[in-house]
Amino acid sequence: MTAPATLPAPATSGERTARTPSRRARVVSRVVLALALAWGAYALAGALLAGRWWLWNGLGLAPPVAHLAVPALLVAVELLAGARRLGVLAATGVALLVGLGQTGVVLPAGAPPVDGSAPDAPTAVVVGWNTFSWDQGHDRQEFFAYLRSLDADVYLLQEHQHATPPDDRPRPVDDLDRVRRELPGYTAVAAGEFLTLSRHPVVDSVALRPDDLPPPRTDWPDYWDVRALRTDVRIGGRTVSLYNTHAPDLLNVNRSPFGRDFYEELHDSASRRTSHFTLLQDDLAANPYPVVLTGDLNVQPGSVDLRWYDGLDDAARAGGTVYPGTFPAAFPLWRLDWMLTGDGVEVLRHEVPGTGAEFSTHRPIRATVRFP
Template sequence: MLRKILSFFTALATAWLLLGVLCQYVPPHVFWPAGFVAMSLPGALLLNLLLLFLWLWKKPLWALWPLGLIILFWGQHNRYFALSGSSEVPQETTEQLVNVLSYNVRVFNSYKHLHKDDPDLPEREMKWVAEHPADILCLQEFYHYKGEAPYNSRKRIGKDQGRQVFVDNFLVNRVGAEFGLAIFSRFPIVNKGRVKFDRPTKNQVIFVDVRMPNKDTLRVYNMHLESMAIEEKEVGEAVESKIALETKGRSIARRLKGGFVARSHQVRKLLEHIEASPYPVLLCGDLNDLPSSYTYQTLRSQLENAFEEGGNGFGFTYNGKLPIRIDNQFYSPELELLSFEVLDQIKFSDHFPLQATYVLEQD
């Protein structure tokens, strides 16, 4: 009886796994249910792993099937759990090192409700970002207000630290405060711009070309793709009762669908722009999608992922109860990753910062 049950779940896990991987290649704007199937893929990976141990206990020879699937789809597991280990960053080198920080700063906690229990939080976060030693900073949910010294982020992170800056705003409010994306660089910025999407959105992708000391040029993208638009408390409320599950569950599903579709359009435009780049590419930011998604797969088809190549553990980047990795750094093959770390001890925002060091290989 137990063997029949295990056989059924083995067949289920296999079909689920294959379908989930296949759906990573299906644009949600063409067939939106594929987004939900791809999102469920971690469940198939866990079920197959569990079946491996159960078969080892019940009938070891049959464990070869789930083991084979794990080996065949190891790249999918590596997107969620890595034991890569990073190379040691040399103290002295003639190679061109690039130190990068990418971070969703949550408008530096400038809203009162974000710092009501910790009035010093905005200042501590701003100071930490400004004094970080990175050569390049890619900041999402950026906030600047020249009229209030603590939030004069262009000056504090840029001019005062010897960095050039490119800021692209999606909103400037009535008092002149700016909201958007920012890239700060200690290397000269020789070109800058925005990736244009087909549809109106407050989400953005910007880029700069920076001239390295060895005269090579690197293109750096900072992205903040369409939000999932889901609050943690909504998920909790939906789980608590049947009524909440029916009402909030439908609302969450509608917003997830909208996000899948919007990001699938956005990532296609982004990839077109990347493919046209005359320079090696570094892409940082808030993907707002899981590693099993069409969005992630589209970028991963052309670029390496820093967590997969140099991360350790699960690499969760959301500072909350949801164990997800939605912030990323991708890079061209011309770059070599030396170190990568999710700074989960830095808890100013609802996202953890990502820092990495790369070597730009000379021509």
């Protein structure tokens, strides 16, 4: 006689919940999937359009670190909801991979050891800084004291200017005598908004001015027409070129995106950027000297605009900062300021000091470089 088959007991509600996601978890999972697909599309658009399409200059402004933070947050929400759907996790992973080149994360290459292997190679401490309207609105003594505290052999400073209310129209500053008193021992070279200060002898300087620009927007043409100042200096018996740069802004934050002026200025800035980038690239290509280039490039990591600097190396790879953000100074989510080197220049140290936020919206870059 055969014993009757034993049927499994009906699953309790608690066991069903453990095996299958709850309705709430499924809803959360669908929301996460939609957000992952949307973010992946945004990251893909950035990879394809940044630096290629002028309109993206007004759209692709997410902080670079968001390309890491957003996928990580979506994965955390999916796991905490208890859904763990493979398709959702895969979509989030793809969004992360697509945006990896735009994260702004710098993997250190390691600084060359200062071991005396090249005892005759000259070194210099170089500081690049967008001062944000110079000393305007600040105590002058404190401002110059901060500059001195950076203790550089060469300062490459942008926005040596003041702003005129109500529209912050830039105007030149005539204070080189004061600069020489506050920073004795430096040779000052100024053009447009740029001020380069060097303890080493200055051999030559040239303000790079494209000849295909539209009319300037204000009565100070040099502000609009000069966006790079090249200064050749003599260091340790050889000539090196220092490029002080500030690319035109990606967009005018004072314009409403609902007005026509916003898009007109966006297109105008993109055109100006191309003209300035082209001239700078041509000058770099013809330059026989070792190069240090720094300034407010107004270029996001991963942007095709970085092609204009092909042949130069990112100095941040010699630093210990994985995310060398510079803007805004108090909480630097964006990396708009860069230091690049070329023709054998070695970066021994690179840092983004977390000081000076009371003077500028940008953090300075300070590097020790060794010339070949």
